[in-house]
Amino acid sequence: NAGVTQTPKFQVLKTGQSMTLQCAQDMNHNSMYWYRQDPGMGLRLIYYSASEGTTDKGEVPNGYNVSRLNKREFSLRLESAAPSQTSVYFCASTRDRGPYEQYFGPGTRLTVT
Amino acid sequence: GENVEQHPSTLSVQEGDSAVIKCTYSDSASNYFPWYKQELGKRPQLIIDIRSNVGEKKDQRIAVTLNKTAKHFSLHITETQPEDSAVYFCAAGTEGGKLIFGQGTELSVKP
Numbered sequence: 001n002a003g004v005t006q007t008p009k010f011q012v013l014k015t016g017q018s019m020t021l022q023c024a025q026d027m028n029h030n031s032m033y034w035y036r037q038d039p040g041m042g043l044r045l046i047y048y049s050a051s052e053g054t055t056d057k058g059e060v061p062n063g064y065n066v067s068r069l070n071k072r073e074f075s076l077r078l079e080s081a082a083p084s085q086t087s088v089y090f091c092a093s094t095r096d097r098g099p100y101e102q103y104f105g106p107g108t109r110l111t112v113t
Numbered sequence: 114g115e116n117v118e119q120h121p122s123t124l125s126v127q128e129g130d131s132a133v134i135k136c137t138y139s140d141s142a143s144n145y146f147p148w149y150k151q152e153l154g155k156r157p158q159l160i161i162d163i164r165s166n167v168g169e170k171k172d173q174r175i176a177v178t179l180n181k182t183a184k185h186f187s188l189h190i191t192e193t194q195p196e197d198s199a200v201y202f203c204a205a206g207t208e209g210g211k212l213i214f215g216q217g218t219e220l221s222v223k224p
Contacts, residue, residue: 031210033211033212035214040122040216040217041216042117042119042202042214042215042216042217043157043202043204043212043214044214045211045212045213048210048211050209050210058211059213090156090157094210096210097208097209097210098145098206098208098210099144099145099206099207099208099209099210099211099212100145100210101147101159101162102147102159102212104156104157104158105156106155106156107156
């Protein structure tokens with residue numbers, strides 16, 4: 001099993017550009033999450049999907065949108081990137097709403113200039 | 114809103130000493146308390162977790178204690194080794210499945 005995978009690993013955007021971060025899991029998990037990690041601030045939840053077909057806002061949703069494409073895939077979209085969105089983005093999944101152990105992907109390092 | 118405070122932000126110990134990291138949470142509905150270890154440039158990985166019906170849990174050199182009344186929980190690492198050097202995160206979770214993370218502790222174990 002690959003676990004949780006994310007693409008791309010690195011990305012540089014100019015202010016105002018858009019992009020989609022992709023996440024997929026092969027563990028048949030129901031719940032998926034998007035976090036951002038900034039120095040000294042831990043992991044902050046952006047959006048989550050408790051089950052296929054549902055999405056909810058986390059702590060810091062502004063400037064982002066998500067799509068739960070199917071049970072395996074959960075994407076994060078930046079419509080108009082801003083320098084404040086420079087961060088490392090992690091996707092995670094867990095078997096159910098839980099709470100249970102969350103399994104993290106390898107992360108995407110995004111820089112917005 | 115829901116909040117998890119973690120202290121200290123940095124911790125330096127000599128190899129073989131013990132390390133203790135403390136967290137405080139605000140949501141009394143929290144019932145799941147995991148600890149994650151993140152090495153430089155890597156993803157966070159679970160090292161131990163505890164549920165609210167248990168006061169203490171041990172796994173070899175790692176232990177976690179929980180005081181639900183005070184809303185405190187702590188990570189204890191004994192006989193530290195250089196490979197324990199990493200950033201450690203606590204978190205608090207509820208039945209809804211969301212985890213609220215602390216700010217992280219950078220542990221440095223000096224040989």
